[in-house]
Amino acid sequence: MKKSYEKKQILILLNQLLVILYLCYEYTQNSIAGTEKLIPLIIISLIIIDGAYISYKNIKGNIFLSRFTNLLFLVSWQFLISLDESRAFNTLSTLLSVLILYRSIQFLLIFFFQDTTYTYKKITDWILTIIFLLTLLSILINERLFAVLFLLQWVLSFSCITILFLKHRKRFAFVLISEKRHLLKTGIIIFISFLGYVMIFADNPEYLSNFGWYVMIVFPLFSIHSIAFKNKGAVGVYIPLKKTNLIAMCLFSLFSITLIGLLFQFNVVSYFIIIQMILLMVLLRFTLMYKDLNNTLFDNENSKMARENFYAHNLKQVMKEEELKRDVSNYLHDEILQDILSIKNMINKSHKEEVQKIIFETLDNLNLSIREQMQEFYPTLLKTLTLKENYGYLLKTLKQKYGKGEVDIVFNCKKNLFLVDPYHLVVYRILKELVINALKHSQCSQITVALKQENEKVELIVADNGIGFKENEIEKYGFNHHKGLNSINEQLFLLTGKMSISNNHPTGLCVYVQIPMKGGDSYQYFINR
Template identity: 45%
Template sequence: MKSRYQIKQVFILLNQLLIISFLCHEYLRNIDMEASSIMPLTIISLMLFYSIYIQFINLKGSYVLSQFSNLLLFLSWVFLLLRSKEKIFIFLATPLYVFLPYEIIQFLLMFIFQDCVYINKKRINFILKTSCFLTLISMLNTRFFYVMFMLQWILNFVCFIYVLFENRSRLFFVLKQERKNLISSIFTIIVPYIIYVFLFAKQSNYMENCGLYIIVALPLFSVHGIVKKNHSNLNGYILNSKINILLSICLLCFVVIIGIILHFSILSYFLLLHCVVWFVSFYLTLLYSEIKQKILNGEPRNSEMTQENFYMNNIIQIYKEENIKNDFSNYLHDEVLQDLLSIKNMIYKLDKPQVKEIIIETLEALNNSIREEMQEYHPIMLKTFTSKENISNLLEMIKETYHRKKIPISFVCDDNLFLVEPYNLILYRMLRELVTNAFKHSKCIQIDVFLSQKKEKVELVVEDNGIGLDNIDVKAHKGLASIHEQVRLLGGCMQIDSKKPSGLRVTIQITMRGDNSYEYFINR
């Protein structure tokens, strides 16, 4: 059975063949493209090549990178089909063109908010989808379609600005943490664009769809800057940047020289480049399959080669992770679930109430144990909930686990609080540990939780009115020692105080850093 990564590789090869077929079709129709086509075809080709590059480096199957790559492919096809003069291609491009603003805005919102809920998310999604659907229906009438299409762009833009304004604290956080990448992206796109407009402003054929390219390129190139920074470790696999530039220049010069000798048209150059990219992609696909087969067959590996080959190292690491997941899954299925089913069947066969009670208690304990282990491996945090709602659900789950103690929990938190990744998971685990300890050991009758945020500063306070601690030494308590070490590594501080007349207060303060956040979000 093929892995998702292999399926994506096959998809890349098929997509590239379709691109080559389309360019061949245009070439065979003897379409003599003008010099004005160089810029659009260059942009389209760069988006396609970068999309292929992302798919091949995405060995771990990052959802964000997959979405980014798919969006680039989608944009490439839209722009490519719009370049054609044939009615069939224009007909195919029109509905794709309608989805263009929707797909771009959805990806940008997903990236900014790290695929989490934001204020009025459901309403905004409904408005975006409705406007897209109505624009598609309006294709039956050409004039009405142009009006609806313009309204769709305006409405989508207004919704995007509204979401950013309503969640401006989150936006300011992202802009502050990623300002270097965003500023460099703006200059990289705007400066060449201004030069191009200055040179060709009087020639309408050179300016066709130029505004649309800048609207699309600016936000996506900003995302590219963040992605590139967070995948700087790829230097072990790809060649040195200077060597890359040198090879690219040599390849370009080689293609140009061959083109001049053979009297290539503009379209022929791009057709040749896409053929080269297809063969490189095909080679990488075969390389992956060969390495995977060797790993599965348990063949010995050359240690020196393994250290130098980043590609092989990544594949080996992925299969190790998959084996761990598979072993854990087998344990749950073969051991835990089978035992549960056996005990469940025994209940119906036993007549002694005492035995039934023991079995039921055992099942309840096993159920709680499994839930705790699942939460420890990966906490359940629903993307459809805000940070406050997820933490409220956690506290309710803990209360349900220790329902016999009947200890109420007070939780105070602002509705607009946001926790970027991985800080949401870190604070989630810390809070669970502290509240669970209070239930188990404090003998309290009330637990109070306070969570506040001021810009990137986050403060968590958990206090109870129990027996407190005689010896407030972090190292003497395993759970507190673990939390203290995590807080220290994050550059934060943790304070433990005795309450009057009795009880304990734990205060944790950390600073969220956006660069670490998006590195975790992209690589998860």
């Protein structure tokens, strides 16, 4: 992870150097000299700074944030190249527009669906990819053909989004309602800024070139940024300067650049060459600082800075981690180590056929045991399956393992069920624990599982027709007398959820679980996980 982070920072430094070289080239050609280029250059600089900032923060190597920064840098280059009206750069800018449209739609779908499978996903991917490739190839054949296919790419892209919106309208509505404050805030700021600019320069069409494209790209990108980093308290650990000092430093730098520019009569490009060079120096400083403090931050657990910035967990979190370590240690000692020692003792007799058979069986059991334990520690849901299919596969596996095929499990759930990150994993663990309990202890012949999500609430019901409890036994053998149920109850308490146990008529038990699904923090968790 450390190496990949360092490589990413080096690539960003190289990108910044290329931006400076390109601006220097444009300065020599005097092709970006007018004041009408001022606002586009400001937007480009903000996008580059935002991409560098996010990449600097992304120490954990989050794939989603890496995709986001790549898209930001791609957009910045397209905006930058489009300022040069020469034929070669115009062609390159057009090609980048095709790529950005394709990548942006993909990125937004990944964001909305949290990188999970959804209805029409495969056909949507095929349509977007095919029209993207055809549009790219058409520019080499005929300009008119390219114009038609590029328009078709826009139409198909927004048609796919519209169809998916209608098909998954509950999910889209959930996202929009959950994040409405940040979307409205970003939208209002961008709308007022661009509207004011348009009103001021309404009589100068050269000042309004490409502004429709700027708005369409800038709004979703900065909206996602505001959602990803809305928890401002988490940002401070990554910034070595206080916010007030940082603002003061930026204002002083801008004042100094403006003063020098006025003194030496710089043109527009000259200002931004200096700004980009300052940004390069800042990025280089952060990269070298990370390299110098690498051992301090990540390897030296006794470091004061490491404790304050990265290991400042509360006591409860430490206790949970220690408990998890103990569970892993016990598992390795009781389940894995003993089998490994047995295999080691049998190696000398491995020439015998019956011994070889035992060794192979032991290794197969080890493989199965490790996979099951990995699934226990962190469930892996298949991205090729819908959420309902993943839960159905879990129930089928539990039925075969614990029910010996004699217990019938009925699963009632809508096909288009969606649970945002990390609620889908929480429900997975709870569902698994409750069904295992029923299979092991209820002596039932049928288990009914009902799962639904409505009005920002997740409801799970697990009922069986087994022996059940007497009325006075439900409280006696409730949460506190069962480790699994107690663990579920603790987790539900943290999520402001609730669980109740009652008798199922005519026989058996019924467990009801309700969890409020709060989308506001879910998408931030998904982006920063």
